[in-house]
Amino acid sequence: MNYPKEHFQIVEALLREGRFLIEGEAAFATLKENRAFYQEFFKLSFQLDLELTADYALLKSSRNNDALARDICVFLGILCYEIDREGHNLMERLQFAVFSVEEIEQKLALSSFFEIIEATPGLKDEPTRRKFYNQMARRQLIIKQGEDAFRFTPAHRYFLEYARSFSRLIIREEEE
Amino acid sequence: MIYKAEPDKVLRFVQDNFNLLRELYRLQLRDSIVSQDAFQALTTYQGEVIKKRLFDYKLLTERNGDYRLTEAVRQFLGFLLNEFKPLLPAQLRRYQISLGDLFGLLQTTPASQEDLLLERQEHLYDEILSFLDNVAGNTSQLLRKTQRLKSNKRQLSYPERVHQARHLIEHYIQPLNQILNHQNENSITRLLWRMGERMILEKIATHSPAIQERYEQLDDLLRSANEHLLRQSRIITRELLPLLERLQRESEVLNGWLFFLESPLLRPVPDFTKPSRYPTFSDQTESEVRFFLEQFANRQEGILISVAGAATENSLPRFFDSRTYARRLQAALPVANYFQWCIDTLQQYESQLDAQHFIQLASLVFDETANYTLLFSESRVRLQLAGITYLAPVIEVKPVQS
Numbered sequence: 001m002n003y004p005k006e007h008f009q010i011v012e013a014l015l016r017e018g019r020f021l022i023e024g025e026a027a028f029a030t031l032k033e034n035r036a037f038y039q040e041f042f043k044l045s046f047q048l049d050l051e052l053t054a055d056y057a058l059l060k061s062s063r064n065n066d067a068l069a070r071d072i073c074v075f076l077g078i079l080c081y082e083i084d085r086e087g088h089n090l091m092e093r094l095q096f097a098v099f100s101v102e103e104i105e106q107k108l109a110l111s112s113f114f115e116i117i118e119a120t121p122g123l124k125d126e127p128t129r130r131k132f133y134n135q136m137a138r139r140q141l142i143i144k145q146g147e148d149a150f151r152f153t154p155a156h157r158y159f160l161e162y163a164r165s166f167s168r169l170i171i172r173e174e175e176e
Numbered sequence: 177m178i179y180k181a182e183p184d185k186v187l188r189f190v191q192d193n194f195n196l197l198r199e200l201y202r203l204q205l206r207d208s209i210v211s212q213d214a215f216q217a218l219t220t221y222q223g224e225v226i227k228k229r230l231f232d233y234k235l236l237t238e239r240n241g242d243y244r245l246t247e248a249v250r251q252f253l254g255f256l257l258n259e260f261k262p263l264l265p266a267q268l269r270r271y272q273i274s275l276g277d278l279f280g281l282l283q284t285t286p287a288s289q290e291d292l293l294l295e296r297q298e299h300l301y302d303e304i305l306s307f308l309d310n311v312a313g314n315t316s317q318l319l320r321k322t323q324r325l326k327s328n329k330r331q332l333s334y335p336e337r338v339h340q341a342r343h344l345i346e347h348y349i350q351p352l353n354q355i356l357n358h359q360n361e362n363s364i365t366r367l368l369w370r371m372g373e374r375m376i377l378e379k380i381a382t383h384s385p386a387i388q389e390r391y392e393q394l395d396d397l398l399r400s401a402n403e404h405l406l407r408q409s410r411i412i413t414r415e416l417l418p419l420l421e422r423l424q425r426e427s428e429v430l431n432g433w434l435f436f437l438e439s440p441l442l443r444p445v446p447d448f449t450k451p452s453r454y455p456t457f458s459d460q461t462e463s464e465v466r467f468f469l470e471q472f473a474n475r476q477e478g479i480l481i482s483v484a485g486a487a488t489e490n491s492l493p494r495f496f497d498s499r500t501y502a503r504r505l506q507a508a509l510p511v512a513n514y515f516q517w518c519i520d521t522l523q524q525y526e527s528q529l530d531a532q533h534f535i536q537l538a539s540l541v542f543d544e545t546a547n548y549t550l551l552f553s554e555s556r557v558r559l560q561l562a563g564i565t566y567l568a569p570v571i572e573v574k575p576v577q578s
Binding site for chain 1: 435443445
C-alpha cells in the first residue's frame with residue numbers, strides 16, 4: 001500500500017513530538033486530504049483520537065491531567081484576563097500580536113493572579129517560565145520571534161475552545 | 177401651502193442649494209435641531225436672499241430660537257441621501273397597533289358601506305407600505321452602522337466599540353429581529369401573514385368590482401411584503417447577529433478562564449498527548465545496563481564459594497580504558513552479537529572476566545547512541561560471567577549510515 005507523501009512528518013510531529021500541526025505546513029495539508037485514513041490509522045495503531053480543525057490538528061489520548069496542559073491553561077487564562085483588563089480585544093491580540101517575554105513578565109508580575117503563577121510548578125519563576133516558553137514552542141503552540149518574543153499559532157484556539165466549554169458548563173449549572 | 181413660489185421653483189432652489197440643505201439635514205440628524213449658532217456658521221458665506229428663501233419656501237422653520245427642517249422636507253432629504261436615524265423598535269412597533277386596528281376595522285365594516293370600505297382598504301394599503309419603507313430604511317442604517325463599527329474607521333478604542341455594539345444589538349437589532357421574526361406569534365410579520373390569508377378569502381368572496389380590485393392590490397402587496405421582510409430578517413441574521421456572537425464568544429472565553437482560575441489545580445485540563453520518544457541513554461546508562469542485564473540473570477541458589485577468590489582478585493587489571501575498547505569496537509563493526517563480542521574482547525585481556533569491566537564495556541554503545549545503529553533481535557545468548565549466567569539478547573551493532 002502507498003502511504004501519503006508526508007506520512008513520516010505527520011507521525012513524527014503528532015505522535016513522537018506530541019505537537020500541533022498547523023495550517024501552512026505541508027504535512028497539515030496532507031493530513032487534511034487524508035483525514036479519514038489518519039483518523040483510522042491513529043485510532044487503530046495507538047488508540048489515539050485525531051482532532052483536525054480548519055487550522056490545527058493534534059492527537060488526543062483522553063489523558064486529562066497533563067502538567068504541561070495545566071500550565072498552559074493557567075498561563076493563557078491569566079494572559080487573556082490581563083489583555084481584556086487593558087481594554088484590548090483578546091481574540092485579535094492572541095491571533096495577531098507579537099508578545100515580548102519582557103512584556104509578559106511584566107503583565108504576570110502585576111497580575112492579581114500572581115499567587116496562582118507562583119503556585120503552579122511549571123510557571124513558578126522566570127527561569128522556569130523560560131523553559132515553559134520553549135516547551136510551548138516545541139509543541140508548536142507559539143512561534144518564537146527571535147530570542148525574546150513570540151506569537152501564538154492558531155493552535156491556541158484549542159485552549160480557548162476549552163475555556164468556552166467551561167463557560168457552557170457554568171451556564172448549565174446555573175440553569176439547573 | 178407655499179405662497180411665495182410655484183412648487184417647481186422651490187425644487188429648483190433645493191437643487192441649486194443642495195449642499196447647504198444636506199449640511200442642514202446632517203446637523204439636524206445629529207442634534208435633532210439646527211441651533212442658531214450652527215445655522216450662522218453654515219450660512220456665513222451665503223447671500224441673505226438664500227437665507228430668506230429657506231424660510232419663505234417653508235423649508236426651514238424656527239422653533240424657540242433654533243431651526244428645524246420641515247418634516248416633509250426632512251423625509252425627502254433623508255430619502256435622497258439614504259441617511260436616517262434608525263427608528264427605535266418602539267417606533268416600529270406602533271405599526272403593530274395601527275395595522276391591527278385598520279385590519280380589524282376593515283373586517284367589521286359592513287359590505288353595504290362601500291365608500292367606507294374603500295377608504296379603509298386604502299389606508300391599510302398605505303400603512304403597510306409605510307411600514308415596509310421604514311423597516312428597509314432601518315435595516316440599511318443598522319447595516320451601515322455595523323459595518324462602520326467593524327471597520328472601525330473612527331479609531332474607537334476597543335471598549336468603546338464593545339459598548340457601541342452592545343448598544344446597537346440590545347436596543348435596535350434584537351428588538352427589530354423580534355418584530356420581523358415570523359416564528360414569533362406576536363411579530364408584525366405574523367400579523368401580515370394573517371392579513372394575507374384573509375385577503376385571499378376576500379378576493380374570492382363576492383364584492384363590487386372596485387372593492388374586489390382593492391383586495392387584489394392588498395393581496396399582491398402582502399405577498400411581496402412577506403418576501404421583503406424575510407429578506408430583511410435574513411440580512412439581520414447574517415450580518416448583524418454574528419457581531420454579537422463574536423462579542424459573546426469573547427466573554428465566554430473569559431468567563432471560562434475565570435472559572436478555571438478559581439481553582440486551577442483541581443479543574444480538569446484539556447486532553448494533550450505526551451511526546452513518545454524512544455528511550456534515550458545518558459550518564460546513567462551504566463546502571464541502566466546493569467538493571468537490563470540483571471533481568472536475564474539466572475541466579476543459582478545456594479552459596480557460591482570462590483576457591484581462587486583472593487589470589488585472582490589481585491591479578492586482574494584494575495584499569496579499564498574505555499577509549500581503547502571504543503576504538504576496537506569501531507574497527508570490529510559490524511558486530512553481529514554484541515554481548516558475545518564483549519566477552520570475547522575482554523577475554524583477550526583478562527583471563528578471569530571481571531563483571532564490572534564487562535558492564536562498562538557493554539554500556540559503550542548505549543553511551544554513544546549517535547555513533548551506532550542497534551538492532552535488537554528476539555534470540556538470546558547465554559553468557560557465563562563470574563559464576564552468573566546471563567541470558568542476553570542478541571544485538572547487532574552497525575556503524576551509523578550517514
